[in-house]
Amino acid sequence: MAPNSSNSARDLSSAAESDPRSSENGAAAPRRVVFPFVWVALLVALYLAFERSEATSDIKTLAKLASIVLSVVGVAFWYTVRGRAPWVVRAAVGMAPFIAAFSLLSMYQVQLRGDGTIAGLHRRGTPLPDQLLAAVSVQSTEAGLSDWSPGTYDYPRFLGNGPWAEAVGPALAADWKERPADLVWRQPIGAGWSSFAVQGRYAVTQEQRGSQELVVCYDSLTGEPVWSHADDLRYEPEAGQGEMGQVGPRATPTIVGQRVYTQGAAGLVNCLDGRTGQRLWSLDTASHFGADVAVWGKSGSPLHVPAAGAIPELVIINVGAPEKQENPTYDASLVALEAGSGTEVWRSGTKQTSYASPQLVMLHGESVVLHLCDDLLMAHAVADGTVLFTYPWPGMSDNMPSCSQPISVGNNRLLLSKGYGHGASLIEVQRDADAWTAKPLWSPAVLPVLQTKYSNLVVRDGYAYGLNGDHLQCVEIESGKRVWRKRRKPSFGFGQILLTRQHLLIMSEAGEVIVADASPDQYREIAAFAALSADDVCWNNPVLIGDLLLVRNSVEAAAYRLPLATEEEESAMSEPTGKDVAAAGVSAESGA
Template sequence: MTGEAFESEPRTAAPGRPARRRLRHFPTVLVALALVALAAMWCTPWLDRDARNFITVPLLAGTVLLLGGWFLFCSGVAWRRRLVIVGGALSIVALLAVSFRLGGYTGDMRPKIVLRWTPKPDQRLSLPASQSAPRAGGTVVADLTQTTPYDYPQFLGPARLPILSNVTLAPDWKAQRPKLLWRQPIGGGWSAFAVVGQYAVTQEQRGDLEMVVCYEAQTGRVVWSHADAGRFSSVLGGDGPRATPTVYDGKIYVQSPRGALTCLDGADGSVVWSHDLLDEHGTHNLQWGRSGSPLVVDDLVIVSAGGTAGRSLVAYQAQRGILAWSAGNDVSSYSSPALATLCGIRQVVVVNQDWVVGHRLSDGQPLWRETWPGNSGSNASASQPVAVGGDRLFLSKGYGIGCELLTLSSDGTDALAAHVLWQRPMLMRTKLTNVVLRDDHVYGLSQGVLECVELARGRRRWKQGRYGHGQILLVGDLILIMAETGEVALVEASPAQYRELGRFQALDGKTWNNPALAGPYLLVRNAEEAACYQLPLSRPVIGVGQAEMRGDQPGS
């Protein structure tokens, strides 16, 4: 009897063992499947690098959680040991969660982890103090009515395209080094500088204040600042303003990330007029904040409001702020309205959430529209449309869409028709940046790598040089690159080959902001610091702060 009882005990425990045997290879199979999925994803050519990084994190996290669940419920290890190991792991995770926070992402969707109690850089800054001599009445003077041929008065420059033809940079930065004039902390945001005369204006976030600040361009001294209560925050997109000020006829036009369109007096930053675009046009904010820089043309201030019922694109009288016209029904994107002449008609071309539309300048009425895939809460559009010749338009974006070339035709009336000449999903995948055109070739940062594409056939000439999701500016026959890492590089704009001529570290930290070049003065910034460098020139310029600025002065 004793022997029979002894032999019967294993039979009562047997039902649980086959299940454990069936699952004993689960970890190996799970890890193998995860590795296969990662390999397949990273070998998929049409999937952007940021999408790969974004998918990799939850895939690895899910794998770890499943392995943890298997260990806890199916591993066969003694329960006390399982609970101790799992409890210890959860304690470590909890400690890390309490000690660290997500500090943002790079353009490739790589997360940045920072200590939880570390304040954001802009929260450590005090309010800027005006340092120029006051005028009568106690306000300070900045004469933004005095212009020069080398001003950079708005987003992407004087022509609202990142192209300058009146400055000739010296190509050898080893023989003639860029000279640092000033470098200092600045408030948060992705706004760029608008430069007119001696002054540089930008938007920034300091604590709970959205600010417009006027600096002396060559010294970095604050002339005046304007502040509004509010703070826009986004884990993916960062904090603070996104748009760049537009300086026009001595006044400054800005759009806040929360949709406030404001006109300021350039002399002292006082408010001339202001509108709440979201409230007035019955729309809502975008997931990553309003980033459209105001277009000022023919005494009209034009912005994308994104409202329905004829309130998508709106124009206000520049001097008085009275609504001049509104039109369209499309949701806004993160692009800015652009001025173009297509088929002989001056028009405002705007990339919306999922359409690109040409509006008649005089009254805003749509002249043509073409689909352009996107969603302002996911695969957003941020790159500017670029007119090519008199009847073509180049479009580009990231998120696997790539680029396409449109041609427009007219039937003799104002109505135009758009047709796609070619589409290239694998080329010019610009996510946060814009392209430049030179000699029938287009250059841009495609997935963070500089690329040259032949415009006529949509054929890649070369793709080389990783600069991240930075910004570019064509200066003559040279491409000035503001890399995402804060470096500034100089590259030949030649379809024959990629050739970098020089580079230097201009800023530290993630830099998505566009550079501004006024004569020899390069003003750069990111969400933490700003700087001004004097670049060497091959030809002198006259009328930029001094009587004459020669190219041999920097580094001397």
Template sequence: MGGSESEDQSVKVSDQVSSESIPTRKLRWKWGLAILFAGIGFTIYQWFQLAPDRTYQVFAVYGGIRNIFIGLLIWWMLISGVSWKARFKGLLGTILFFVLFFSLLRVESFEGDMVPRFQFRFLPTAEQRAEKYFEQAAKMPQESNADSSTLEVSPEDWPAYRGVDRDGIVRDQKIRTDWDVRPPELLWKHPVGSGWGSFAIIGDRAFTQEQRGEKETVVCYDALSGKQIWTHHDYVRFTEVLGGPGPRATPTFYDGMIYSMGATGILNCLNAITGELVWSKDLLEEEKLDNLQWAMSGSPLIWEDLVIVNQGIPQETSKVNPRSVVALDRLTGDKVWSGGKHKSSYSSPQLSILNEEPRLLIFHSKGLEGFTPQEGKSLWFFPWTNQAGVNAAQPIVIEPSSIFLGAGYGAGSARITIRESEQQAEPDVIEDWKSKSLKLKFNSAVVRDGFVYGLDEGILTCLNLETGKRAWKRGRYGYGQMILVNDNLLILAEDGRVELVKADPKKYTQIATFQAIQGQTWNHPALAQGKLFVRNSEEAACYDISDAAK
């Protein structure tokens, strides 16, 4: 008995000594909390002080999350004070969380401010839904009532990007605005291939561009039924992380032909009635040029016997000087001239009358340049750029000698005056004013009665063209697009809804709204014969909103 008690006491003493010899580990939580608060604080500072626009604010958040994560990882593995077993368990748990998250979800796309949109992986992609739709449609009769004899432009047609003058203004059409009483009448809606272009509509035909698998496709639809009439395919595919796959430009109709610019630089001339290829040019391949980061996006411009388009970027190994614009014979595709000395961007060529003379306006990466359309002679240049080197909005001639232009990524907007005379060797380019308001990232503005209306980082803004002062800023539409119909702004928001807002410099007044399509929408709306055509990279639809409709 005595021996047993002695052994028990010995064990107790041994356990006590053993427990005292093992140091107690304490979580050094204050260090982790300090890293978290410091990271959040610095991110908030960047949001308000360093970020010039919404995109840079989002980038600041991304950078803040990255820095906080790295800081907490270093704290947990090196400073936290917990056992190494706990540290590696925590690290393994974090890795498993991210593996599980991205096993269940995929990044479907990015919004205009670079915020990702997630979707469950078990759901079909937009491309898969479109592919299934066209497989089913191919098995069904595709009879169309569209006139197949001739196509001629009427005042109520929409033959090109943003309308006949590329100014986003609807003329010779009346629409109803009492959508609560007489809502827009859906004529058709169905999936389409990926792409960020809009429609050209002539008579009862609607033309657009889509990516269908590995084929970049020009499509002709029956405007009243949405049935496919013909397609033309090029076996190319462009895709990138932020914008996704598909062509970016809108086809142009002229004199019975459709002119299309593909994302990889393939310029096609097609018979608008049959879809038969007249001629085709691979501009990047033939001129030994590289593509733009987000692809060739400028819609072809027709002036007299020329088709005018943006060019790509000279390759590093090439000794050719930059040429931001090229003109081809519209009937043969033969090169007529090329001009400009600045890197191309995403705005489309614009033909306007300045000082009573036709002038070609090219808004490239470094600024706005004016040319003679006949021979491509550069006349003047106005520098207007941003950190990203991206100019995508259309310039607007607001008076016989004045131009409004805007850009995103913190650049803002400006009004310039071009003074030309026979006595001057070179025109004078005068900056009338500049403003941080109306940062047009990749959406264009419209002008009415001395005021310009546009989406300033997604918020509708009215600006006085005489002073550059903001009249008001209201309503959130994301990176959508707009057109002007009489005295109303018709806005196709980034989430696919359509709204009517009064083009009134005194106040913001919303008139009507409805959800037109689903999915991320950067495409321009088109209005022809009282019918509204909308699309994105997932689906397209046509609504009758004419004033005569019942």
């Protein structure tokens, strides 16, 4: 037995020496851990590549989130499969990230900024800020506002008076050091992303307070509410994806003479008496026409079209489609109502609508209604809604949606812009008798510039200015060439932009107002001040009436007096303004 025992010992010793899992003292050697480090390193490299690219901040946030999630999931999966702990421990560790994420989302509603980063957390089951607000307190307006009448610098609808957001008042000062902005009033306001529509001294907006969706008229000089109209409804976005839009109305009122037209977040259209707030007529468009409300609510502001010949005065509403998608048997994507009664005049279109508003433009001497749908720009005849032409513009109401207005820039040309990594396109509309077509003018047709997500472009002297993600861009319209871009700290974020004579007024996502030159030469910042609390995101458009700036977000509103240009500064400013250029373009189109 001795020789056999000796041979067996030598065999075991040789096996131990050749086994890489054995150490010199006979203990098991630690397993080489390679995969987790390589996996995480690759994902970090991917994120850094996006971070150093010219991608917009929301795309960079998506890359960061994907890197983090894939890192955690990959390492957890590797440990579950390859770890040396008992299987119960490995399974628990592998499931821990998913359990933690589910628990967090079950307990808290995540409030996001436009780039996807977290702006705040709200404990589910507890009241939202709008649910803690008292009802709007107003004095009796049964007799009506005696001074409800047009003013010099009215801003009567979404984006004001023209194709882009532009204040028609006096020029702002070139030097704000000695004369900064002066706070006039500040007060809480209900939830929503509506802007102000202004006639005379009165500013009308939409907001959510608890179970009521409101249209409220404020005295712009004092901030006091003068009348309020309430509808007992609360649009609750779908859990998960829909919650990113939060609660409250999104559209902006349209003021026409003594009437105020509104569309709520769930598609309820109201026509109110601007002097009293009393309802003249209303129509629940979603139920009446059988359309589903898009995942982030209805944000299309009513479009007013004056009467012309046999065509009555119209209010045009983008209604959408059932089941949040195209339905060939459906025909009420866009609807024209008689402005005085709400009676249907025509309906047209099968597509689900986008989050932009219908817009009236002049093309080849004819008034045309532009309607941006899920994946198409559609042009309709004002008289009967006939589709004149379409142009592909990718997007879906629940995935990479379109929010920015198409802009008429003269000579039968339209400028389109879109975020989510898409870009901008300049198209020319051609007409041969009754045949309308649209073709791209840039090459390639879509350029990676002016990637507006929630905001819109402004135009001055042949250049377009817009927020490309979180930085400001100036682009030559004719060529699509980017002239300059500016990223600043604090960031512009996914805010809004307004043109005022020779200046850009940017409302940042964090509630900061930035004033800069509207010049293709370079970005030159003139002034900046915190207008609203940075605790809430600001996606609402600012409004400038003369020297009075009205701003709001989903929790507060404020008014500021801005310094105006002196006579010396005024005389030094070159003309024409962007509005003059647009007017010239429209005049040329009218004669085409």
